[in-house]
Amino acid sequence: MQPLLWLALCLVVVTSWGILGVFEKLASNELPPTRALVWVAIGFIVVQAGVVFPHAVWRYSAASLTWGLVNGVFTAVGFLALLSAMRHGGKASVVEPLSALYPALVAFLAPTFLGERTTLAHTMGIVCAFVAVVLFTLERPAQKRESGSE
Numbered sequence: 001m002q003p004l005l006w007l008a009l010c011l012v013v014v015t016s017w018g019i020l021g022v023f024e025k026l027a028s029n030e031l032p033p034t035r036a037l038v039w040v041a042i043g044f045i046v047v048q049a050g051v052v053f054p055h056a057v058w059r060y061s062a063a064s065l066t067w068g069l070v071n072g073v074f075t076a077v078g079f080l081a082l083l084s085a086m087r088h089g090g091k092a093s094v095v096e097p098l099s100a101l102y103p104a105l106v107a108f109l110a111p112t113f114l115g116e117r118t119t120l121a122h123t124m125g126i127v128c129a130f131v132a133v134v135l136f137t138l139e140r141p142a143q144k145r146e147s148g149s150e
Helices: 003-029 034-050 062-087 094-101 102-114 120-138
Strands: none
Touching: 003 034, 003 062, 003 094, 034 062, 062 094, 094 102, 094 120
C-alpha cells in the first residue's frame, strides 16, 4: 500500500466535500431538496461515465454490487436530509460540521461489522470530534443594543 496515496486521496475528499458544503447551501436556497437531489445524481452520473464505463460492471460479484447499491441508498437518504436541513434554515457553517460526525458512527460500528480494532487514541479522537462539533454549533446570543445611552 502506498501511504502517501491514501493521504493525498483523503485530502481530495476534504477539499471536495468542503467546497461541496458551499454549493449544497446555494442549491438549497433555490431548489427543494428532492429537486436538488436529482441534480446531484446527474453530477454523479457525469463523473461515473468517466470511471465506470471503461470497466465491465458484470465482472464483480453480486454481493459487492449489492453493497454498492445499499451504499447509494444511504448516500441519497443522508444527502436528502442534509439538503433539507439547509433548506429549513440550517446554516452551512453549522449543518456541515454536524453532519460530518458520520465517521464517528463508522468508528463505533467497524469493530462489530468489519472486525476492525479501535484503540484508546481512536476513542479519544471520536470524543474530541463530538466536542468540536458541539463547539461549532453553539450560537452566540444576539447582543442587545442599549438605547438612549448616548
